[in-house]
């Protein structure tokens with residue numbers, strides 16, 4: 001079994017539709033991860049235990065998705081020195097603007113690396129985590145480089161196909 005290097009956590013199972021984007025990327029890069037639901041306000045003790053357990057397991061990065069008054073990433077960051085990557089979820093009537101502000105506006109001292117709202121943010125949270133892991137894992141750096149190359153190739157391909165339509 002693979003070591004868990006990245007913990008993916010979210011405030012509710014209703015966040016998974018967005019956070020799956022992060023899970024898909026981690027799986028694609030064959031990096032060990034686990035997925036947990038815990039809430040800063042509904043289950044504060046469970047959240048604390050989650051952080052302790054993650055540290056014990058040797059997790060290196062924690063990705064946190066939460067919506068509405070999204071304090072989960074900040075609370076988790078306050079409990080650990082592991083890097084925390086926040087994903088604001090667009091689950092509320094404010095379409096994630098509330099979660100963005102709640103996640104990104106950490107007062108000085110406890111950082112949360114905040115990504116974009118929603119699926120793009122979840123995907124980038126995984127890629128950003130992989131970039132951090134790649135600092136000490138050359139094979140991962142190589143894979144990230146191939147990923148970028150494929151992305152660039154797909155833009156060329158899209159451009160070529162568009163020319164056929166105009």
Ligand code: RP5
Nearest residue numbers: 011012014066067068089091
């Ligand atoms: C937040 O409240 C969660 O992260 C979720 O985005 C939102 C709604 O949660 P549920 O009411 O669907 O459980 O804490």
